[in-house]
């Protein structure tokens with residue numbers, strides 16, 4: 042099931058996406074009563090997807106990023122693959138939605154794209170045992186772990202390099218029925234392919250990451266884990282349209298704009 046969050050006429054709601062883009066009348070949203078973090082009912086009230094503005098599919102309390110989780114990407118930046126996952130935070134204010142413009146950060150001259158599979162947490166959890174990992178996952182969405190690469194090199198902590206406003210596009214929706222173990226993941230810039238990988242090449246699996254993170258902290262419904270990026274990261278310029286596509290989920294597109 043694909044669950045989107047959207048606004049229409051100033052109201053915000055969640056809906057189940059039905060149909061696909063090839064349908065003559067296009068996909069529709071069946072508005073759900075309540076929210077997707079508990080049992081919910083579909084209202085039966087349907088709105089064409091093209092009549093709404095999609096929002097980030099969740100509003101995380103925190104986004105936990107994992108660095109250098111694909112060997113080829115670690116190598117392209119001159120790093121070893123870490124034995125223990127490298128974890129960092131992106132603040133909730135970094136999150137932005139599908140189609141939202143991303144202002145180029147004023148303090149950087151080297152903005153990079155990083156296409157990533159995002160895990161959306163469905164329930165409050167801590168110290169999750171490996172065999173219960175599936176129980177705490179609501180589903181998966183696309184993410185772009187936008188990074189001010191020059192700032193990341195200069196500053197030991199990545200709070201500014203990876204935490205600026207707009208640095209965490211998420212969307213277009215959460216896919217709840219998906220085996221994430223070996224999905225194609227791609228990034229294009231202005232339609233040209235930049236990154237192409239498979240989630241099966243992750244160094245630390247999603248289960249490993251959830252066990253590792255919840256050993257330290259409580260995760261809340263809507264929290265997001267970014268699982269690392271495959272090789273091929275590279276620069277973005279003002280005016281570029283960057284798209285992250287993950288097999289079985291869809292495409293997350295954002296345009297880089299000049300900061301106003």
Ligand code: MG
Nearest residue numbers: 155186269270
């Ligand atoms: Mg990343």
